[in-house]
Amino acid sequence: xxxxxxxxxxxLTLLTHWPPxxxxxxxxxxxxxxxxxxxxxxxxxxxxxxxxxxxxASDYSELARIALRAAMANASAIFNHVDxxxxxxxxxxxxxxxxSDCSDDYQDAMDQIEDSLAALETRxxxxxxxxxxxxxxxxxxxxxxFKSKTGYRSPLTDMNEAFHDICTIIIAISxxxxxx
Ligand SMILES: *[C@@H]1O[C@H](CO)[C@@H](O)[C@H](O)[C@H]1NC(C)=O
Numbered sequence: 001x002x003x004x005x006x007x008x009x010x011x012l013t014l015l016t017h018w019p020p021x022x023x024x025x026x027x028x029x030x031x032x033x034x035x036x037x038x039x040x041x042x043x044x045x046x047x048x049x050x051x052x053x054x055x056x057a058s059d060y061s062e063l064a065r066i067a068l069r070a071a072m073a074n075a076s077a078i079f080n081h082v083d084x085x086x087x088x089x090x091x092x093x094x095x096x097x098x099x100s101d102c103s104d105d106y107q108d109a110m111d112q113i114e115d116s117l118a119a120l121e122t123r124x125x126x127x128x129x130x131x132x133x134x135x136x137x138x139x140x141x142x143x144x145x146f147k148s149k150t151g152y153r154s155p156l157t158d159m160n161e162a163f164h165d166i167c168t169i170i171i172a173i174s175x176x177x178x179x180x
Contacts, residue, residue, distance in 0.1 A: 030057055037063060040172035043165045050166060060180065064120055064128065064173040071135070071166045072113045078159045079106040085155065094149055102142035102156060109135040109163070116170070129174040136167040 037060075038047035051057075054066030082102045090096050112135040119127035139160045146154035154160070 033057070033060060033063060037169065037172050037176065040175070041165070041168050043168075046162070046165050047169050047172075050169060060173055060177050061120065061123075064170060064177065065117070067166060067169045067173060068113060068117050068120065068132075071132070071163065071170060072110065072117075074159075074163050074166055075106055075109045075113060075135070078156070078163060079103065079110065081159065082106060082156065094152065095146075098142075098145040098152075098154075101145050105138040105142040109138040112138070123177075125174045125177040128177070129171050132167050132170045132174070136164055136171075139163045139167070 034048060034051045037051065038044045041047045050067055050070045051063055054063075054070065057063045057066060082099055086096070086099045086103055090099065112131045116128050116131035116135070119125075119131060142156060143154050143160040146152045146156075
């Protein structure tokens with residue numbers, strides 16, 4: 001025989017666990033957010049590794065900050081690498097010119113990532129995207145420099161592509177921020 005008290009407990013248990021498998025809402029579900037972002041990028045593997053390495057995030061804005069910090073670290077590592085190539089002093093004046101241009105490109109890219117971070121803090125998501133787009137163009141023009149003369153290969157292709165791909169993550173997140 002069921003007592004009224006245990007019936008009440010049963011009822012409360014049912015109520016508090018209803019619906020049976022409640023899905024977490026979009027913004028509290030970090031892996032759902034990361035999937036949402038990375039599905040909008042070409043290099044999903046890199047996207048996940050960048051966003052998962054940045055510590056806990058509870059919204060798209062924090063994911064954008066994580067990706068921007070990764071982009072900054074990347075640009076500055078590439079800038080230092082280019083600097084070491086410049087200082088090594090290639091005998092070929094064309095290569096020296098390309099490397100010097102790449103050094104300027106990545107200096108600009110770092111400034112633009114800074115501007116993008118500042119825009120994120122004031123919720124200027126269009127500007128977040130615009131500044132990162134400019135930084136992405138810098139990486140592309142570094143790459144194009146070497147291609148502008150036949151017989152030359154960029155020593156920075158992998159790095160330029162990685163930086164470019166990190167930038168596309170930020171652009172994907174800023175589009176989600178603009179939509180929501
Ligand atoms: C840039 O970031 C990518 C992705 O995290 C990484 O694979 C690559 O090694 C980084 N490049 C430099 C120069 O740090």
